[in-house]
Amino acid sequence: xxxxxxxxxxxxxxxxxxxxxxxxxxxxxxxxxxxxxxxxxxxxxxxxxxxxxxxxxxxxxxxxxxxxxxxxxxxxxxxxxxxxxxxxxxxxxxxxxxxxxxxxxxxxxxxxxxxxxxxxxxxxxxxxxxxxxxxxxxxxxxxx
Numbered sequence: 001x002x003x004x005x006x007x008x009x010x011x012x013x014x015x016x017x018x019x020x021x022x023x024x025x026x027x028x029x030x031x032x033x034x035x036x037x038x039x040x041x042x043x044x045x046x047x048x049x050x051x052x053x054x055x056x057x058x059x060x061x062x063x064x065x066x067x068x069x070x071x072x073x074x075x076x077x078x079x080x081x082x083x084x085x086x087x088x089x090x091x092x093x094x095x096x097x098x099x100x101x102x103x104x105x106x107x108x109x110x111x112x113x114x115x116x117x118x119x120x121x122x123x124x125x126x127x128x129x130x131x132x133x134x135x136x137x138x139x140x141x142x143x144x
Contacts, residue, residue, distance in 0.1 A: 050120035082123035
C-alpha cells in the first residue's frame with residue numbers, strides 16, 4: 001500500500017509540473033504573437049538601424065563637411081528641424097556597404113512597411129556629440 005502511495009504522489013507532482021509548463025508555454029506564445037502582430041520587433045529593428053546609420057554615417061559625414069566650423073554653428077540650423085532619414089536610405093546603405101539585406105524584416109507575408117514614408121528624425125542637442133540627439137521614429141507599415 002505504501003509503494004502505491006509514493007507512486008501516486010510522484011505522479012501528481014509530475015502532472016502539476018507538466019500543467020504549469022504547458023500554461024507557461026501558452027502564455028509566452030500568446031505574448032510573442034501579440035508583439036509580432038503589433039510589429040514590435042520590426043519597430044525595434046528600425047530604431048536600431050536608424051541610430052546606427054546616424055551615428056556611423058550621417059554624423060561623421062556632417063562633421064567632416066563642417067570641420068572648419070564650430071559644432072554650435074554647424075548644428076545651429078538643425079536644432080529645430082533635425083535630420084530626417086528614410087527607411088529606404090538606411091536599407092540601401094546596409095545592403096551596399098555592409099552586405100546586410102534587411103528588406104525581409106520590413107516585408108513579410110502579412111505586412112509591409114513603406115520605405116519612402118517611414119522616417120527617423122534626429123534632432124541634435126548640445127554638446128553635439130555622436131549620441132547627443134533626440135530621435136523620433138515613424139515606421140509606417142500596413143497589414144495585408
